[in-house]
Amino acid sequence: MVDVITLGELLIDFVPTVSGVTLIDAPAFKKAPGGAPANVAAGLVKLGVSSAFLGKVGDDAFGLFLKATLDQSGVDTRGLVFSQDARTALAFVSLRADGEREFMFYRHPSADMLFSPEEVAVDLIRAAKILHIGSISLISEPSRSATLTALKVARQQGLLVSYDPNLRLMLWPDAPAAKKDVLSIWDQTHLVKVSVEELFFLTGVEDLDRAVEALWHDDLRLFVVTLGADGCRYYTPRIKGQVQGFNVQAVDTTGAGDGFVAGLLMGLLNHPAAWHEDHVLRDVCRVANAVGALTTTQRGAIPALPTKSQVEAFLQAAEPGYEGPTNKASLG
Ligand code: ADP
Numbered sequence: 060m061v062d063v064i065t066l067g068e069l070l071i072d073f074v075p076t077v078s079g080v081t082l083i084d085a086p087a088f089k090k091a092p093g094g095a096p097a098n099v100a101a102g103l104v105k106l107g108v109s110s111a112f113l114g115k116v117g118d119d120a121f122g123l124f125l126k127a128t129l130d131q132s133g134v135d136t137r138g139l140v141f142s143q144d145a146r147t148a149l150a151f152v153s154l155r156a157d158g159e160r161e162f163m164f165y166r167h168p169s170a171d172m173l174f175s176p177e178e179v180a181v182d183l184i185r186a187a188k189i190l191h192i193g194s195i196s197l198i199s200e201p202s203r204s205a206t207l208t209a210l211k212v213a214r215q216q217g218l219l220v221s222y223d224p225n226l227r228l229m230l231w232p233d234a235p236a237a238k239k240d241v242l243s244i245w246d247q248t249h250l251v252k253v254s255v256e257e258l259f260f261l262t263g264v265e266d267l268d269r270a271v272e273a274l275w276h277d278d279l280r281l282f283v284v285t286l287g288a289d290g291c292r293y294y295t296p297r298i299k300g301q302v303q304g305f306n307v308q309a310v311d312t313t314g315a316g317d318g319f320v321a322g323l324l325m326g327l328l329n330h331p332a333a334w335h336e337d338h339v340l341r342d343v344c345r346v347a348n349a350v351g352a353l354t355t356t357q358r359g360a361i362p363a364l365p366t367k368s369q370v371e372a373f374l375q376a377a378e379p380g381y382e383g384p385t386n387k388a389s390l391g
């Protein structure tokens with residue numbers, strides 16, 4: 060039995076061996092494990108929370124590498140299946156000198172897109188507390204139906220449903236299709252995390268409070284908007300506020316949002332009162348900001364995700380003597 064189930068894409072990121080180049084100019088690429096839901100699962104284990112990843116990879120060297128990576132991270136992979144019909148997805152990703160990220164995907168189709176409803180480990184979901192998903196598995200069938208099956212089981216069983224769309228626009232035929240798919244499960248979620256750019260894309264509204272209001276629904280317990288180095292804003296049915304980010308030397312922001320989500324879910328699991336009490340929720344967001352910030356200080360996603368003791372040491376150094384509820388109960 061694990062506390063958190065994440066479901067979705069698991070793929071190989073090919074990252075240039077030198078930084079600041081376009082994909083055209085990159086001389087060589089290094090393989091790295093990728094896929095936001097899998098990063099969240101690995102991040103949770105590092106923070107001391109048990110997790111399982113559900114999804115599909117190819118029955119090939121890259122699929123085996125990804126399974127081994129998750130196994131070594133301590134993520135439960137009983138719900139990871141292998142496809143005989145398609146290869147593990149690949150994404151060539153470069154951070155150009157102008158700061159823009161360039162992506163090129165090999166998914167025609169890839170194994171993750173073939174994850175089917177019959178392959179969803181419903182027993183693992185039934186025994187968990189949180190289901191966390193993204194939107195990439197919603198793009199095409201059968202992975203869309205697999206995601207909807209997991210959602211249905213989670214809701215029937217009373218799990219908390221957490222959603223980080225992690226929009227990759229170029230994977231959809233066009234922007235309206237992306238918006239429609241991302242919002243198609245919106246009213247089935249209890250917790251959503253979006254970046255400020257995603258929020259504006261989804262609503263067309265450039266005022267944060269008004270944009271959140273436009274996407275609010277009755278089942279939502281927490282809506283978090285991440286603001287990069289500026290931290291995050293949080294909204295519940297009763298309270299809202301902003302928690303400033305940490306000042307760090309960021310070298311690679313890959314996985315920051317996933318680390319943030321892992322920190323947030325850890326805090327919410329350890330602090331049932333966080334939903335209702337402003338000071339506890341602020342503290343949970345502060346820890347999530349710390350996990351996100353620390354993830355930017357090293358290259359890659361999974362290798363950069365911090366452990367619980369690293370987060371603890373970072374928070375102590377940032378604010379010596381700080382004795383917030385999260386420091387005592389979640390991290391202590
Ligand atoms: P995403 O990676 O999903 O686009 P963000 O870039 O907003 O999301 O980052 C998620 C979180 O990670 C932020 O809310 C913040 O806590 C932390 N973070 C991201 N970039 C930085 C940075 N440069 N410095 C400090 N913290 C950061």
